Amino acid sequence: MFNAKAYQGLIKELEPYKATLVAVSKKKPADDVTEAMVEGQMDFGENYVQELVEKKDLVSRMARWHFIGHLQSNKVKMIASCVHLIQGVDSVKLLSEINKEGKKNGRIIDCLLQVHIASEETKFGFSEAEAESLLLFPELAEMTHVRIRGLMGMASLTEDTVQVRKEFHGLHSLYLNCKMMSMDPEAFNVLSMGMSGDYRIALDCGSNMIRIGSMLFGVRS
């Protein structure tokens, strides 16, 4: 079930920020996506390749699909023709694979570098230093079928809002630095941070794209 009332409230709240809302429809049926589209939502986030591929065929082709999870290199080809933005790029190997598939599909695939900002341990995401140095890689200039549009990050899962704010602030500073270093600073314009539990803090810290799931579609089983 898509919560249209919560959606309209959120859209109002986002207006002054000019931020993009990605409705995270993972583990929710295609009908929920359609309900959201009826209300005007076009951007959707998924984190499983198989689920995205199946769902996209069941809803309007107007939907824009964001891949927000960990993407395995061997699965890039499954989404290369339909994905709008790959938000979880966390290795050079993956970026190079996306470039290859972009070329095969005759398109430039937009990507965000995922940066690990949370205190929890995870295998995924670049460190801040790695993200900066990637932008200076000479190989990057040869990857003509990917375009790095910005950064994505997830804050720690904690009630400690001071900690969350610190992490989002840090990612915002890194974003500004990376934007200056980017080959195309105009196109490097997306800072994706904030989920149902912490989007207000994220917006306050300079986010211009939030990824909201449970607040719109209810809790996931």
Ligand SMILES: *Cc1c(COP(=O)(O)O)cnc(C)c1O
């Ligand atoms: C699931 C998920 C979200 C949405 O989380 P909610 O707390 O349900 O809003 C956002 N970003 C990523 C990367 C996710 O995996």
